[in-house]
Amino acid sequence: MIRTKELAFDYIRRDEEGNVESVTRALDDININVKQGDFVAILGANGSGKSTLAKHLNAILMPTEGEVWVNGIKTTDEDNLLEIRKNAGMVFQNPDNQIILTVVEEDVGFGPENLGVPTKEIWERVEKVLKSVGMLEFRKDSPNKLSGGQKQRVAIAGIMAMKPKCIILDEPTAMLDPVGRKEVIATARELNKKEGVTVILITHYMEEVTGADVVFVMDSGKVVMTGTPRQIFSRVDQLKQFRLDVPQVTALAHDLRKKGVPLPEGILTPEEFEEAFTRACDARGGAI
Amino acid sequence: MSIIFDHVTHKYSPGTTMEKTALNDVNLVINDGEFIGLIGHTGSGKSTLIQHMNGLLLPTSGTVYVDGEDISEKDYSKKMLRSKVGLVFQYPEHQLFEPTVVKDVQFGPRNLGLKPLEIEYRSFEALKNVGIGDDLFDASPFELSGGQKRRVAIAGVLAMKPKVLILDEPTAGLDPAGRDEILGLISDIHKKTGITVILVSHSMEDVANYVDRIIVMNAASVVLEGPPKAVFTYAKELEGIGLSVPQVTQITRDLANKGFEISPDCITLEEAGEELLRVYRQRKGIPG
Ligand SMILES: Nc1ncnc2c1ncn2[C@@H]1O[C@H](COP(=O)(O)OP(=O)(O)OP(=O)(O)O)[C@@H](O)[C@H]1O
Ligand SMILES: Nc1ncnc2c1ncn2[C@@H]1O[C@H](COP(=O)(O)OP(=O)(O)O)[C@@H](O)[C@H]1O
């Protein structure tokens, strides 16, 4: 679905005369392979290159070196630009900047209208996607009446209405309250499970990626760790080197384990913790 | 500095069809030197509330007193108020407008009419404190990653050395290490200088770790206030208004409900770790 080969990207800063002042290598030798239908999370420090990588997946940016394929099409293939953009839709951080029109359903229909989709089909799509993000009852409302989480779900619906194969969420929950965050993540997982859409989620909240199929960790423009959430979050000390952390519950289990409580590494959710802790307390035999 | 809200109501576009009551009869006392956490769902009125503290917004009715003075009085100096009450905005990109990072941070101190050397010293100190290296001093703020922008915006306010420091979701978009660094820095400044700090946050974990008192907003009103331990006993109510409790609080409460003799109001990782270890050892007959 998404494949990069030796991808590198430089941001080049020039002075008024156009002479190169400085070069920032934001991506450096990225080789990733994402299967159709995967739920992928990307973690990494500020400035590690996550957004730059995301912008390569729908051809907002073009590689300085190497190649990017999305759904079998190379992103530098200019004749297919529209196809690439259609295949990979992006949702950003700020819920207030992404909704353009004054009625929810019109905003969601805006994308397919631009693609030249016939009117009847636009309305069918709008209804379907609003339903799948749980926002159908707000279709006639003004977006500025909605909570941040609801606005983000409308933004996701707007992308889904273009029937992308892949949706890229660049910190979609950074500005949201805890319940709004849960809504957005649940919506993304639902679309991934039910509609088979490939999801790429960038976030700084560790507990949001526990349900991902694959996690990539980036550092200084490189992918430095790849694995399942359990594999990644078992390596607490290594993550800290990359300015990351583990979910609070994982840290709790890790600390207790160091003090002799027999809990497995890589516990990801409160439910798992409670079960493992109960088992540890009930197990036969005293001290270990 | 103390801040008092006396029956403060704020309406956006009053008297029009767009009228929106963002604060509804708010009464509040913030004492000199407190570290306050302000939480509430998106759109509950947090940003509107704090903009009344430095005179960016004035009450539609009611009174805001800063150090005993009514800030709506005609001859009250807004300029003086803003030099004492520093506000880091929610969207840092709205706060950055100078051509380079250093100039941006110097903007505030320069407006205070400080000597050039003092301006330079304060800006370098502030940038160092927020973790921006000198390689970025001459970069344009627009070329920074999201997290870097936020750090620069915080540095700009720190360089003014305000008496009251208000931060509107300062850690949104920061990597986990950056979150700890910025909050650690703010906490240090609070301890060393005794200034009043008001932290708006969607991270229940952060609020639990750092603040003395939490103020909870819902739909334009203050609905709950008190020390973190007291506020986080209202898990159900908090969830009903878009909020939550820290993961470790959920775990200790669940385990207490399942019959473990465990204090149900642990709100930090350390507390929960100690409590669970004690319970485990007790069950196993291991001397603590
Ligand atoms: N428009 C730009 N011009 C020049 N340099 C840029 C530009 N955008 C980003 N950079 C630089 O490229 C690097 C990677 O930035 P990117 O925005 O991809 O980081 P990120 O991982 O998304 O960070 P964050 O978590 O803060 O959003 C950083 O060093 C950043 O300063
Ligand atoms: N400049 C504005 N004009 C009109 N309405 C606004 C403006 N700013 C905020 N509001 C509205 O006031 C309410 C409170 O918003 P805000 O203070 O930004 O909440 P929070 O910071 O808690 O998310 C919301 O309904 C919001 O839509």
Ligand SMILES: [Mg+2]
């Ligand atoms: Mg980014």
Ligand SMILES: [Mg+2]
């Ligand atoms: Mg706000």
